[in-house]
Structure formats: C-alpha cells, structure tokens
Amino acid sequence: MNYFVGVDIGGTNMVCGLTDAQGNTLKLAKIPTEAAQGSAHVIGRLGQAIRELVAEAGVTIEAVGTGVPGFVDPERGLSVLAANLGWRNLPLADELSKELHGIPVFVNNDVRMYVYGETVAGAGRGFKHVLGITIGTGLAAAMINDGQLYYGAGGRAGELGHITLEEEIPYRCNCGLTGCLETVVSASGIARQAKEAIGRGEPTVLAERFPGDEVAKLTAADVSKAYDQGDPVAQRIMEHTGRLLGKGLASAITLFSPEVIIIGGGGAQAGERLFKPMRAEMERTSLDFYWKSLKIKAAERLEDAGVVGSALYAMARLQS
C-alpha cells in the first residue's frame, strides 16, 4: 500500500492529510499557520506535523504535495508570491523536503489542488474537461483540460474573480481594477452588499439582527438565513450575485467548453439560492451547446479536497 500526504496551506490554518493512492483520507491534522513568524517557522511546524501524522499512522509515505495560495512554480517547487503569507520565491519543496529527511515534496497552487482533488476523487470523477471555482473570501477558478491541469503562461490562468463587469459592478477591487467579479461574487461580496443595504436603511431582518457596530459581524451565511426567511433584501442580493456569477461563467464556458462546473468554497453553501439565478443568466447569455449537456455540481469533499488533490498531485508527479 502506498501512502501520501497532502497539505493545504492557508493564511490562518494549514491542513495536512494522510491519504492512500485512491484519495481516501486516513487522517487529518489542522494547525495554525503562524505566517507572521516567518517561513522557516511555518515549514518547521509543518514538517513536525507531517512527521507526527505519519508516525501515528505507523506507515511510510512516498511523497508530499502542498497547495499554496498565490503564484507558484511547480517545476522548481517555489512559492513565487503568496501575499497573505509574506512569501516570495520561497523554495518550499526543498526546505520542506529537508524537514522530512528527503521525502519528495511537490508544490502547486491551492485552488488548482482543490479542483484537482474534486476532479480525481470528488464531484468531477469521470470528467475530462472541468472548470472548478471556489467562492470564498474571493472568487477563484482552475481548469482541467483533457484530464490535465491547465496552467497558462506563468501558471496564471483562471482568475475568474478578476473578470471585470464595470457596467454592473461599481466596486474597486483590492487588485486596483474596478468591477472585478469577486467584489460581488464571494462570501465577502455577499456580506458587503448586505451591509450596504443596511447602511442605506433598506428594510431587512438583517438590520434588526445586526444593529449598530454589530453589522461588522454579518456574513454570507447570515444572508442565506435571511433569504430563507423570505427577506426581500437578502433575496435580491443572492439573485444579483448569482446572476453576475452566471454572466462570468457564460464567458468562461464559451472560451473553455468544460463538461462540468464544480462549485466549492464557503460561499458555495448558499447553494441553489445562488445557483438558480446563476444558471438562468448563464443560459440566457451563452450558446446552448455549451450549457445543454453541462453538469453543474457542488463540490463533494468539503473538508479535504485541497489535501486530497495535493496528495494525488504528488503521486502523479512522482510517477511522471
């Protein structure tokens, strides 16, 4: 039996998982990232967590895969730029491998690993052309083309969240552009719209639930809750958000022609509240041969898609 470890490195936590070659997660461990203490500290802790995970299971592993936010160089195993971790051209694969007595370590982008995990061992099983998106703090995407990860020049493909729709979206994005899709279509974008509606004095149960400074605590999940209670403001926000996502996806399917769209990330928990207007707009604004046979699926592996994707990516790299 061959075993692998997959790691999903986030700004707050790192999740490590021990998996088999079929993508079954045997054991998961979550530790705080503590990025502020520097990359050596993070890599040291990560090495320790992996050693413990493997020792507890009483197995040996073949390789480790790591999903890192931002830009990566998978060939050289670098974290090229991970702004929220403060990493730049960090030789993550080499340094982590040293912590693990030479076990091979592979590095890729976290969203790509998430979508790879869902494709190989989740909602995308059996599909060769996959568009996976994650709706979280931002909106990200990764593609599988004919069974292979799609990178584009510099590995930068798939920034769906930074498609601009300035006629519809007035917000300036952190990236500097105006009208980026993710300023609306994201968990934070949904919360932002609700806060603005409250600020404008619109009648919504959310205003009662989050009076005064409390409004800072409002999340996308609260908007979903209000939606289910028939709150018209919450319903308008979900409708608007879903519609704009559908518009962005119309462009994406017209250019990529995927067989399936997998939707994951915290914001995906809005489910049909978002997906229904999304589908309607996508179908209204793209050719029917793109969406007639297109499957739209929620991500299946809520906890560990990134971990499993990273582990199976390491397996694939080892074999190639």
Next chain:
Amino acid sequence: MNYFVGVDIGGTNMVCGLTDAQGNTLKLAKIPTEAAQGSAHVIGRLGQAIRELVAEAGVTIEAVGTGVPGFVDPERGLSVLAANLGWRNLPLADELSKELHGIPVFVNNDVRMYVYGETVAGAGRGFKHVLGITIGTGLAAAMINDGQLYYGAGGRAGELGHITLEEEIPYRCNCGLTGCLETVVSASGIARQAKEAIGRGEPTVLAERFPGDEVAKLTAADVSKAYDQGDPVAQRIMEHTGRLLGKGLASAITLFSPEVIIIGGGGAQAGERLFKPMRAEMERTSLDFYWKSLKIKAAERLEDAGVVGSALYAMARLQS
C-alpha cells in the same frame, strides 16, 4: 524529403497547398468549393486538385490535413456540422482518402488549423501559450496550450465571437443571442456600423462615397480608408470596435493567460486603427500581469496559414 498537403475549405473557395515538413509552401492551388453541388462533388474536385498539385510537383506526399469550418471530430475525421457547406457528420477523412488511393487524411477545424499554422510557422513561433483570433465575417479564436491544440469538451472551445456584452452591444446575432461580440467585432460588424451611421444621416465621407443603394457594397476596408482620411465617423467606429475587442480579450487573457495573441483574418488589416483602442481597453480592464509581458502580433502568413497549419497538423498526427 517529406511532403504534405494542407487544405483550407471555405464556403466560397478551397485552397490546397503542398508543403515540406518545415511548413514552407511549395505550391498553392485555389478552386471554387461549389458546396451547393453536394459533398461528393466537393470531395471529388478536391481529390483531383490534390492529385494534380502533387503530380505537377513530381513528389509523393505522406498525408493530407484539412481545415473545415464548424464542428469537427478530429479523431474520427468527421465534419460534424459545417452549416455554410451543408455538411453534417460527413466522413471527410475517409472519403477524401479514397480519392487519394489511401493516403491518410486528417480533419480539424479551420480556425484551429489557421492558429496552429501561425504558431508553428508564423507569428507564434517559439511560443507555447497562444491565443489566435481571426476577424473575418465573424470573430473566431483558437488556443494552443503548452504547445498543444486546446479543444475543450466536444472541441467547442474558443467561441470568442459569442461572448455577449449586452450592455454595450444592442444587436441580435445570427446565433440567436443578443450582444455577441462578433456582431460588432468583425469585418461585417464594422461595415454594419458604418451603414447604420449613414442611415442615421451622420456626416461622413462614406455617405458621399456610397450613395443610395450603393451602401450595400461598403466594406470594412472602406471604413479603414475613411479613417485614414480623418473621417470622424470611421474613427469612432474603429475606436468602438477595438475597444469592445479589448474588453473581450481582457476576459480571455484573464482566463487563459496566453503569452501571445495573434490577430488574423481580413478584419485584421485594420491594424493599429483597431489594435490601439483594443490594447488600451484590455489593459484598462485586466490585471497587469496578464498583459505586461503579453505580445500582440498580426498574423504573418496572410495567404496560407490555414493550409500550412493543416499540413503540419497532418504531419503531427501521422507521427503520434
């Protein structure tokens, strides 16, 4: 020395070219398609033209590649749907191969072959990630990813012309959607805008040049000519067309991350009149790391990119 024949099948003409393995065209022949007389007639004439081309050159060929409009099945050598030729599930590879005494024939989409030709033996030489577009009667695109043709599910990827921008484009497209990019960004779209301006009585030299029913003859080239004479209507049309193309390309580069965009087709002869506003809008509405190192190049092989692409595609298929 190995030789190949590439064929570019259009609604009006078919161009056949004899090439060597480096993509040099040794001999070209152009014959009317005469699609109305049925596929057997077309294939018979094509077979004869190829036999003559090869006989005149006094060589033998290894394989034939054909670029066909519409949807194709490259694996089975079918023209799945070529609306303007009246073809549906036509076993073009098998039937043409019979005409050629069993020489292998390969079939692919014409735009893909054009972009492949430009990539292997034209403006895209040396690039691995290529977005090629053709501005003709419509607006089409094809992609090369990491040196390989990109197909997407059903080989339908790349319909850039059917990205919809309904806030900016009021026109209904032949495809049934409203706001398709190609209703404006195409040779016919440029001519259409000029005709409308004349119809609205706007002051333009084009109105004097094409009085009354003459307006039907107005082409995109005439708009370019008026532009160069300082005609404000022509300049506004080129500016508008280029800007909308830039908007569409902003989405395309954000999703695909190409290293180079190659622009071909008759409409590309508008050159900087179109490319300047295109670049400005693309840069305004997409992240700089997509366009800072992006090359934008006019297609180099004006006559025979499709022919060379088809021939070299046949060579690649034969070797795989």
